[in-house]
Amino acid sequence: MRVSRLLIGLLLLAAPLARGDPLQTEFLLLPSAEAVGTFNRDAPVTQIEDEVLKADMLLSLQKGKFKLFGEYLLSDHEGDLERFQLGWQFSDDTVIWIGRYHQPSSVWNHDHHHGQYLQTSISRPDIDEWEDLGGVLPQHFTGMLIESSRAVLDGWRLRTAFAGGIAPHVTAEGLDPFDLVHPSSDRLTMGYQARASLHPNEFTESGVGILFADDQLAQVGTPSPAQVGFNHADLRLLGVFGTYAADNWKVQGTLYHADARLYYASSTVNDNFDVGYIQAERRFPYDLTGFLRWEDSIGASDSQYLKLFEEFARIRYIGGVRWDFAKRQALTLQLGSTHTLNGHFDDVRLQWSAAFF
Amino acid sequence: MRRALLSLLLFCSLLGSLRAGQQTVVLVVRADSSVTDLDSIAVRKLFLGLPVLINGKPLHAVRNRADPQLDEIFLQQIVAMSQSAYDRQVLIGLNRQGWIRPAEVTAQTRALEILYDDPNAVTFMWLRDVAHDPRVRVIRVLWSD
Numbered sequence: 001m002r003v004s005r006l007l008i009g010l011l012l013l014a015a016p017l018a019r020g021d022p023l024q025t026e027f028l029l030l031p032s033a034e035a036v037g038t039f040n041r042d043a044p045v046t047q048i049e050d051e052v053l054k055a056d057m058l059l060s061l062q063k064g065k066f067k068l069f070g071e072y073l074l075s076d077h078e079g080d081l082e083r084f085q086l087g088w089q090f091s092d093d094t095v096i097w098i099g100r101y102h103q104p105s106s107v108w109n110h111d112h113h114h115g116q117y118l119q120t121s122i123s124r125p126d127i128d129e130w131e132d133l134g135g136v137l138p139q140h141f142t143g144m145l146i147e148s149s150r151a152v153l154d155g156w157r158l159r160t161a162f163a164g165g166i167a168p169h170v171t172a173e174g175l176d177p178f179d180l181v182h183p184s185s186d187r188l189t190m191g192y193q194a195r196a197s198l199h200p201n202e203f204t205e206s207g208v209g210i211l212f213a214d215d216q217l218a219q220v221g222t223p224s225p226a227q228v229g230f231n232h233a234d235l236r237l238l239g240v241f242g243t244y245a246a247d248n249w250k251v252q253g254t255l256y257h258a259d260a261r262l263y264y265a266s267s268t269v270n271d272n273f274d275v276g277y278i279q280a281e282r283r284f285p286y287d288l289t290g291f292l293r294w295e296d297s298i299g300a301s302d303s304q305y306l307k308l309f310e311e312f313a314r315i316r317y318i319g320g321v322r323w324d325f326a327k328r329q330a331l332t333l334q335l336g337s338t339h340t341l342n343g344h345f346d347d348v349r350l351q352w353s354a355a356f357f
Numbered sequence: 358m359r360r361a362l363l364s365l366l367l368f369c370s371l372l373g374s375l376r377a378g379q380q381t382v383v384l385v386v387r388a389d390s391s392v393t394d395l396d397s398i399a400v401r402k403l404f405l406g407l408p409v410l411i412n413g414k415p416l417h418a419v420r421n422r423a424d425p426q427l428d429e430i431f432l433q434q435i436v437a438m439s440q441s442a443y444d445r446q447v448l449i450g451l452n453r454q455g456w457i458r459p460a461e462v463t464a465q466t467r468a469l470e471i472l473y474d475d476p477n478a479v480t481f482m483w484l485r486d487v488a489h490d491p492r493v494r495v496i497r498v499l500w501s502d
Contacts (some may be wrong), residue, residue, distance in 0.1 A: 028452070064414065
């Protein structure tokens with residue numbers, strides 16, 4: 001609770017600097033309900049909950065150049081303060097945040113965050129999965145994030161994001177991010193991330209970019225069998241990504257190269273693997289959108305780092321259709337075929353999602 | 358000198374529009390606002406909820422929905438997208454950056470009240486409704502038939 005109190009205190013201290021500016025507020029509720037069935041299953045673990053009800057809540061308060069922004073996700077499985085950020089709008093194009101944020105080297109998570117309604121597919125690429133759902137890359141950090149967009153070349157925009165903060169721990173249950181509500185000072189390590197992308201104009205999603213991350217991940221608590229003797233990992237990511245967004249088409253993809261150095265009690269292991277995905281979406285009449293995604297990897301089966309988690313989907317194919325049947329409400333049907341490190345399964349999902357101001 | 362010349366040109370063109378009985382939609386601020394000009398990209402950013410700062414102060418967009426034709430002009434001339442695409446852009450901005458969508462008003466009087474109270478508020482109106490109001494200032498013609 002100390003960190004969240006600190007952020008609220010800082011906002012109160014900053015309020016006199018914005019004297020005369022009205023307080024603006026915005027609340028957004030993104031509920032969803034999902035049912036999943038698996039079949040052709042020989043994988044011991046699938047990461048999948050059969051039924052999930054979620055309410056993702058966003059609150060933004062703004063007074064002058066200062067803002068407080070929070071995202072709380074409540075589901076039938078968890079309740080978590082996902083983002084809690086105090087921001088200072090340095091200029092039109094640059095904002096500086098402190099608090100708990102989604103790390104910027106995940107393009108998918110930067111674009112969609114937790115709200116199901118705003119992503120076309122039901123599931124996200126497994127490399128960008130959240131930590132508490134079996135994700136293998138750290139996503140939630142507590143520290144500072146600087147986001148910027150500036151004009152370059154002839155009308156093109158360079159969007160950048162730099163961040164540094166307290167990294168998640170590696171535990172027997174998977175990655176465990178720093179908890180703002182119940183903070184612990186046990187083995188705090190840092191992670192740094194950067195993303196830069198070029199876009200043909202201010203308002204388009206189309207663009208290409210590069211990403212980088214260097215995260216120190218310490219093991220905490222009783223280890224799982226795969227983690228016995230493991231102390232910490234230095235995980236480095238390099239990646240490229242691109243998006244093409246037109247009226248009826250959207251194609252986006254990301255390719256990550258990961259270098260991991262794993263420190264055990266008496267040895268060090270160097271490891272690397274590559275993971276990528278590409279998703280295509282096509283809008284059809286009657287508010288229907290079809291989508292396909294291919295996720296694949298090189299070197300994942302032999303990766304010592306990925307074996308710390310065991311549930312990673314090294315290959316996955318998904319396809320489906322979304323129907324925006326009412327104002328800010330959608331139904332989505334998705335079929336998937338997944339090869340994990342330990343087996344295979346297919347799944348079918350049905351989801352209702354919505355957005356309410 | 359250049360600013361005075363531009364203001365004179367804007368004044369003359371507005372006067373011409375009024376006399377000719379044309380329908381004109383203009384961007385307006387409070388008379389003592391520090392906003393002197395906004396280009397079309399800044400106007401689009403502002404009404405999509407993106408931050409636009411003048412002298413270090415963020416501007417506050419007010420979407421005037423007092424009549425359906427103003428709504429049509431807003432979508433076609435200011436943000437250049439359909440209502441559903443606009444809704445989605447505003448949702449995306451809030452989800453990614455905590456951007457606050459422009460306030461919406463359905464009565465002309467309410468838009469003027471907000472303008473009178475807030476020197477950083479920016480809205481759009483029919484020229485005929487504000488041409489003789491000394492408490493507001495026209496900074497740009499957005500549409501004219």
